[in-house]
Amino acid sequence: MTNVYVHGVGMTQFGTFVDRTMKDLLLDACIQALNEAGNPKVDAVYVGNFMGGSIYNQEILGAIVANELGLGFIPTAKVEGACASGGIAVRQGVLGIQSGEYETVLVAGVEKMKHASTADVTQAINAAMDNDSNEKRAGLTFPGFFGVLANRYFYETGASKKHLAMVALKNRENAMQNPLAQFRKPATLEEIMEARMITNPLGLFDCSPMTDGAAAIVLSSKKSPVHVRSSAQSSGPTQMQDADDLLSIPAIKESGRLAYEKAGVGPEDIDVVEIHDCFSMTEMLAIEELGFFAKREGWKAIEEGRTKVIGDKPVNTSGGLLSRGHPIGATGISQLYQLVHQLRGTAPNQVEGNPRLALAQNLGGTGSYSVVHILERV
Amino acid sequence: MTNVYVHGVGMTQFGTFVDRTMKDLLLDACIQALNEAGNPKVDAVYVGNFMGGSIYNQEILGAIVANELGLGFIPTAKVEGACASGGIAVRQGVLGIQSGEYETVLVAGVEKMKHASTADVTQAINAAMDNDSNEKRAGLTFPGFFGVLANRYFYETGASKKHLAMVALKNRENAMQNPLAQFRKPATLEEIMEARMITNPLGLFDCSPMTDGAAAIVLSSKKSPVHVRSSAQSSGPTQMQDADDLLSIPAIKESGRLAYEKAGVGPEDIDVVEIHDCFSMTEMLAIEELGFFAKREGWKAIEEGRTKVIGDKPVNTSGGLLSRGHPIGATGISQLYQLVHQLRGTAPNQVEGNPRLALAQNLGGTGSYSVVHILERV
Numbered sequence: 001m002t003n004v005y006v007h008g009v010g011m012t013q014f015g016t017f018v019d020r021t022m023k024d025l026l027l028d029a030c031i032q033a034l035n036e037a038g039n040p041k042v043d044a045v046y047v048g049n050f051m052g053g054s055i056y057n058q059e060i061l062g063a064i065v066a067n068e069l070g071l072g073f074i075p076t077a078k079v080e081g082a083c084a085s086g087g088i089a090v091r092q093g094v095l096g097i098q099s100g101e102y103e104t105v106l107v108a109g110v111e112k113m114k115h116a117s118t119a120d121v122t123q124a125i126n127a128a129m130d131n132d133s134n135e136k137r138a139g140l141t142f143p144g145f146f147g148v149l150a151n152r153y154f155y156e157t158g159a160s161k162k163h164l165a166m167v168a169l170k171n172r173e174n175a176m177q178n179p180l181a182q183f184r185k186p187a188t189l190e191e192i193m194e195a196r197m198i199t200n201p202l203g204l205f206d207c208s209p210m211t212d213g214a215a216a217i218v219l220s221s222k223k224s225p226v227h228v229r230s231s232a233q234s235s236g237p238t239q240m241q242d243a244d245d246l247l248s249i250p251a252i253k254e255s256g257r258l259a260y261e262k263a264g265v266g267p268e269d270i271d272v273v274e275i276h277d278c279f280s281m282t283e284m285l286a287i288e289e290l291g292f293f294a295k296r297e298g299w300k301a302i303e304e305g306r307t308k309v310i311g312d313k314p315v316n317t318s319g320g321l322l323s324r325g326h327p328i329g330a331t332g333i334s335q336l337y338q339l340v341h342q343l344r345g346t347a348p349n350q351v352e353g354n355p356r357l358a359l360a361q362n363l364g365g366t367g368s369y370s371v372v373h374i375l376e377r378v
Numbered sequence: 379m380t381n382v383y384v385h386g387v388g389m390t391q392f393g394t395f396v397d398r399t400m401k402d403l404l405l406d407a408c409i410q411a412l413n414e415a416g417n418p419k420v421d422a423v424y425v426g427n428f429m430g431g432s433i434y435n436q437e438i439l440g441a442i443v444a445n446e447l448g449l450g451f452i453p454t455a456k457v458e459g460a461c462a463s464g465g466i467a468v469r470q471g472v473l474g475i476q477s478g479e480y481e482t483v484l485v486a487g488v489e490k491m492k493h494a495s496t497a498d499v500t501q502a503i504n505a506a507m508d509n510d511s512n513e514k515r516a517g518l519t520f521p522g523f524f525g526v527l528a529n530r531y532f533y534e535t536g537a538s539k540k541h542l543a544m545v546a547l548k549n550r551e552n553a554m555q556n557p558l559a560q561f562r563k564p565a566t567l568e569e570i571m572e573a574r575m576i577t578n579p580l581g582l583f584d585c586s587p588m589t590d591g592a593a594a595i596v597l598s599s600k601k602s603p604v605h606v607r608s609s610a611q612s613s614g615p616t617q618m619q620d621a622d623d624l625l626s627i628p629a630i631k632e633s634g635r636l637a638y639e640k641a642g643v644g645p646e647d648i649d650v651v652e653i654h655d656c657f658s659m660t661e662m663l664a665i666e667e668l669g670f671f672a673k674r675e676g677w678k679a680i681e682e683g684r685t686k687v688i689g690d691k692p693v694n695t696s697g698g699l700l701s702r703g704h705p706i707g708a709t710g711i712s713q714l715y716q717l718v719h720q721l722r723g724t725a726p727n728q729v730e731g732n733p734r735l736a737l738a739q740n741l742g743g744t745g746s747y748s749v750v751h752i753l754e755r756v
Contacts, residue, residue, distance in 0.1 A: 001478060023510055052505070053458075054431040059505040060460050063746035066613045067620070073632045075611035076747070077466045080431075080456040082438050088455045092470060098477035100379060127430070127437040132401055233453035235444045242445070254451045368441035369454070 002098045004231075005224040006217060006375065008036030009337045014182040014213035014325035015114075022056055022112040025214040027068055029330070030108050033216035034069070040220065043102035045076040048089035048109035049329035052078075054124040055116045065108060082128035083278060084364030085109065086215070086332025087233075087371030093219045094231045108216035109334070111327035121210055125328075128365040130238045143207055145240060145366045146279040147199035152246045153284065154201070159299035161201045165192040166302050167280040168205040168322055174309060175319025178338075178348040182211050182325030206280040211325035215333035217340075226343050229265075229357070229376040232258035236367040243367075247296065249282075251370035252289040252361060259359070259372035260291075267291035270374070271355035272342045273313065274335035276363035277320040286361055287315060290372075309349045317342065317349040332362035332371060343377040380476045382609075383602040384595060384753065386414030389715045392560040392591035392703035393492075400434055400490040403592040405446055407708070408486050411594035412447070418598065421480035423454040426467035426487035427707035430456075432502040433494045443486060460506035461656060462742030463487065464593070464710025465611075465749030471597045472609045486594035487712075489705035499588055503706075506743040508616045521585055523618060523744045524657040525577035530624045531662065532579070537677035539579045543570040544680050545658040546583040546700055552687060553697025556716075556726040560589050560703030584658040589703035593711035595718075604721050607643075607735070607754040610636035614745040621745075625674065629748035630667040630739060637737070637750035638669075645669035648752070649733035650720045651691065652713035654741035655698040664739055665693060668750075687727045695720065695727040710740035710749060721755040 010032025012025050026047070034042070047061040062076025081088040086109035093105035113121050122141065129136040135145075153159055169189050175181035187205065195203040219228065236251030237243055244250075260266055267290055275290070277283035284298045292313050293301040301307060307315035318324045318338035321331060339358035341347035358375045388410025390403050404425070412420070425439040440454025459466040464487030471483035491499050500519060507514040513523075531537055547567050553559035565583065573581040597606065614629030615621055622628075638644055645668055653668070655661035662676045670691050671679040679685060685693035696702045696716035699709060717736035719725035736753045 021510060023508070050437065051431060053429060053502065054435075056509070057432075057501065057505045058509045059428065059458055060508070060616060060743050060746045062459060063613045063616050063743060064508055067616050067746075073612040073614055073628055075466075075469070076459070076613050077470070078458040080437055080458060081440060081454070088453075091453070092455070092473075095470075095474050095477040095479055098479065099473040100476060101473055123435065124431065127435045130401070130438070130442055131434070131436045132399060234451040235441045235454050236451055238438060238441050238445050250451055365438050365441060368438045368445075 002221050004094050004097050004219050004221060004228040006226040006340050007220050007224050008033040008218040009340045011180055011215040011334055011337045012213050013180050014211050014327060017212040018115055022052060022058055022110055023064055025212060026061065026065060026108055026110040029214035029216040030065055030069060030106060033218045037218035040104045042071045042074060042104055042106045044074055044096055044105045046089040046092045046107045047078045048086035048332060049078055050080060050082060050085050050111060051124040055120055056112050081369040082364030083328050084332060084362045084369040084371050085329045087362030090217060090333060090373060091231045091233055091371055094228055097219060097221050104220040106218055107333065108214060109330035109332060110214035111329045112212050113210040114212045133239045135239055143199040143202055146281045147202045149246055150201050150281040156247060157296045157299055161193060163299040163302050164206050164280040165189050167283050168192050170308055171277060171316050171320040171322045174317050174349050175323030178319050178324060181319040181323055182209060183323040202279055208278045208321035208326035211327040213325060213327035213330050215330040215337050217333055217336055225377060226340050227376045227378045229374040230259045230262035231373050232262060233371045235369055238365060238368045240366065247285065249285055249289055249367040251367050252286050252363065255370040255372040256290040259374050263374045265357060270357050270359045272317060272339060272351045272358045273315045274318060274338055274360045275315050276361055277316055277322050278326060290361060309351060314351050317347060317351060335360040335362060336373060339375050343375060380599050382472050382475050382597050382599060382606040384604040384718055385598050385602050386411040386596040387715045387718045389558055389593040389712055390591050391558050392589050392705060395590040396493055400430065400436055400488055401442055403590060404439065404443060404486055404488040407592035407594040408443055408447060408484060411596045415596035418482050420449045420452060420482055420484045422452055422474055422483045424467040424470045424485045425456045426464035426710060427456055428458060428460060428463050428489060429502040433498055434490050459747040460742035461706050462710060462740045462747040462749050463707045465740030468595060468711060468751060469609045469611055469749055472606055475597060475599050482598040484596055485711065486592060487708035487710060488592035489707045490590050491588040492590045511617045513617055521577040521580055524659045525580045527624055528579050528659040534625060535674045535677060539571060541677040541680050542584050542658040543567050545661050546570050548686055549655060549694050549698040549700045552695050552727050553701030556697050556702060559697040559701055560587060561701045580657055586656045586699035586704040589705040591703060591705035591708050593708040593715050595711055595714055603756060604718050605754045605756045607752040608637045608640035609751050610640060611749045613747055616743060616746045618744060625663065627663055627667055627745040629745050630664050630741065633748040633750040634668040637752050641752045643735060648735050648737045650695060650717060650729045650736045651693045652696060652716055652738045653693050654739055655694060655700050656704065668739060687729060692729050695725060695729060713738040713740060714751060717753050721753060
């Protein structure tokens, strides 16, 4: 199997950029990544994006990147897998290189959301649920889904809303040190606990925001110091009613299991982690499903500060989706941006001890998709 | 390089299916293809789709297929490249198998358009133009674009509207024999020439319709009688103003050149062809760009009947986009459906002489994407 390496990463400021076009953000991240990679000949482009068609009337993002950057008449495509679009796009880049068709691939992700109303974005996001499901017809939304899971988690464990708030606080504190993060204003546990309720028990700080932003990564079979040790992806039930266990997200568990198996490592070997915390509750479940902590005991690890930058399993040192921001198509790639910097020793909230193995997990839908990439400093 | 073979194909009736959901169409085509393939273990699913998000509020099609068909927690994704979404999805399936990650991949394409107004569909299709271009801002549409090319073609050659009508008539006559085609009503050259004008000189019969439909294909590294001899893709300018020559679509030419090079064959070796005739004018240019006829002389070949089923280079024996229909994400895969049947000797409008090599070309945008697959009977 051909080895795949990271040659460059790029990322825009995440936030509200009403005056910047989606193309502008996308190209900005791409140019950064290409510059870092020494502007190599690029053989293909993949772009992760979710709602360019529905709320921005812009598709053909692959061709736009190739044309605007003068990359030549190379193959390009957009990849969609809801909020996992970015991670899945990276995986297509890895497979394209492993197929022997491409030596070097540019993968970018972008989303432009802040120009649209919350109602329009909510409607667009609901395209990540199955239209034919009773749940969608009944009006279930993503905060509603993860709110149900949170209540169930409280019921089955000793956890409470305070533990969710501790996740949100940790990620906010991390974001405060990340110059590219959307939310850098300090918050307190009390403020988070008392914030406006979105869906019981999830308050404003428990939910990832609408964000404009882009991120990019250059992958190549040529050797470099950061190796993509494994790439794994799984799907799972698209409806809550099909879950065997409300506190399990099979796509996360299975994508993690596969990624560890391929890499020949276990959760105990991972030095630094970026997880898909679309809600504080999602981070709680993901740290369990990925095997970092025992099932139904993630809340104890949170309470003990084990997922903090100074903990034994630092999670979301970028600030995560909750505070770095969640420009949907860009999210999976921005996770890798942070991890590449962690492995280089140049990250905001740099983890001590020269981390060698880093894991990114990107979720789509209510568990329809999960992608895990394990990066290694070589 | 791993060889990739076709194990099964499926396709729904193309037409107006207001009472069928997108999921229903999609699964119908998938089940047909899987049944034909003997219901193998599937390792990944790719779905080509363009406007599921914008006019149907349904994304996550990959996960929906895996879940509904009980394929397990396998990797899935949607692929978008405007009207080339289906062909690009097939290419991802080929690359996935060549990477060694997958043995068998299900690739499907679907579009649901007829429930929406023409205005909404036109708006959604315009997402395949660059928002930042003066052309899009000025109100250029796809019929407008190809209308300009047709007028230029008339100006530079001896062709006239009659030659476009001959393309449309040929494809209608082919569709009349294809039970899955959208338009099977006979038409005459006069009727086509005198039909309602859409954009001068393109009349109603020169423009592909809005269509509901789905198609699917099962690919595998296990040997079967139909071999994917080559897969090639290119991008090209996203704006008319960037064209060096209005009568050249570089993505088509380059994807063809690459496909021939990889297959070690030339245009003269191809026995039967499906081309992306989104407009009659597009077929005229594509038969030249793919090297079947000399530049600016395609109209003579049309006049001589050389692209008819009984001609020396049969093009669009299915009826093409113009009359078989153009459910965008499904189109590239429906081309392969027809060609697989041609190679098996079971196609409507079966070409005589046991065709051995077949070529499909799928276009996206005004030339932003082109994918070519060459299939071989082995």
